Amino acid sequence: MTGSREALPDVDGSGLTLGDRAAIALTEYREGNHQALGDLVREATPLLWHTVRAQGVEHDAADDVVQSTWVALVRHAETITEPKAVLKWLLVTAKRAAWEAVRKHRDDEKRRTELPDDSPEHPMALPAKDPLPDAEVLREERDRILWTSLQKLPGRCQELLRLVSLADRPDYRHISAAIGMPMGSIGSTRGRCLAKLRTILDEQGDFSWT
Template sequence: MTGSREALPDVDGPGLTLGDRAAIALTEYREGNHQALGDLVREATPLLWHTVRAQGVDHDAAEDVVQSTWVALVRHADSIAEPKAVLKWLLVTAKRAAWEVVRKHRDDEKRRTELPDDSPEHPMALPAKDPLPDDEVLREERDRLLWMSLQKLPGRCQELLRLVSLADRPDYRYISAAIGMPMGSIGSTRGRCLAKLRTILDEQGDFSWT
């Protein structure tokens, strides 16, 4: 992500969500205007990257999965029935491709090492590779607290909040639907996952977040 995130996300203001912009980008691409799609690639690539990495895909392979997800989007630009669902389509496509990479990798490993407890039929069971809290990254007590609190949430809540945080405007409606946790039709409410994170943070002490 760039360094231009100093400003708080404009959570209350009117305007388009990432899901809306994705829909517009696809519609314009179909009409021959490629500019908006380029903007979408810039904006949503971090979401795809972290989605793919959360499935346990290594660095180099994850780069190719993200790239081929964008290629798949333009190849299928005319067949995606509902432009409103394009952000979901991107996240699901990236996730599927990531699972495929993980499955192949496991098959290869199995061929090489014959591990008896390997279970390639359950690639989704692979735990996300959460980096351990790193002193370099988690310099501030506040950041350590935030990261540890996040780890206390159910896995899909963690995934949802990571992705939502990366969108420049919290966009529960599309992202939560994309990872199978519909949050209702209103895009700007807190939702259970964030409410729980706030609750845990609150229990940890009196920190100012703003």
């Protein structure tokens, strides 16, 4: 039994957050029990997916980034020094890989734009910068208004609100590292972003979110 294991939350205790379960999963994986890691993959893949997509990574590339993040976790399972920070590790790893994917995609696009044989049969179509689907896919009008209102916020607010909406509050410290925002300011920034969002929403009518 390692010292770090003793510092982990009580496995049988209630109120464990995703970050706690991630820490337990890594520790158990190191001890040869892979079950908890499988559960973690099921639970944390959505958060990783939206972290990667928030960087503007195209759909299929995002799929590969999430997969390779999980592969990287098991490859580094023995060398991650702080199991309690494994959720942060996952988010930061996914985000870095996302940046790399975006950079490569732009380089490829640039090279292709420079190709001289851009024939009329194969016109060069530059993909939209934001690969996200249109608000039209949302069934409810208030959801479409919420989504389009979110797009009007500064990019940092959009990223923060998308991710914190998916996370337990005590896990914000992991998210703060992944989006490069100091832990001490994430709560107040979230408050300011929500206030801006509500101002935009209020201009468009009276909606109830409860």
